[in-house]
Amino acid sequence: MSDNFDETQARNRLESERERVNGLISQIRDELGTTSETDQQGELAAYDQHPADTGSETFEREKDISILEGLEAELAEIEAALQRVDDGTYGIDESTGEPIDRARLDAIPTARTNVPRDENAR
Secondary structure (H helix, E strand, O other): OOOOOOHHHHHHHHHHHHHHHHHHHHHHHHHHOOOOHHHHOOOOOHHHOOHHHHHHHHHHHHHHHHHHHHHHHHHHHHHHHHHHHHHOOOOEOOOOOOEOOHHHHHHOOOOOOOOOOOOOOO
16 A cells, blocks of 8 residues: 555545445435336326326436446445555556555545646646
8 A cells, every 4th residue: 555545544435435325326226116117107007198208207217327327336446446455555556556646546535546747737
């Protein structure tokens, strides 16, 4: 692990983030449920639903599924970062082997690499 980190602090932050993301995943899964779209819409038959309403509800369901997929990817990154803490490689750039800037890890605790610095930037 990089010398500019406290392992306990990094683990606590990642575990807190994992808990938050797991809560969001559970909430979305509860909202999506296991029923079909027609059952979720509360209609006895799909044919009495206006096509625009059906399209809007389908869009909302697909949006929720997309958000769920993003959260699951975020959770996988958190789990990978926790594994790097366990392995002693957290805070080390996977490409260069150099320590990742503290500010970067403060902003993105799951960062795997540094951002190259532009020497010409002011």
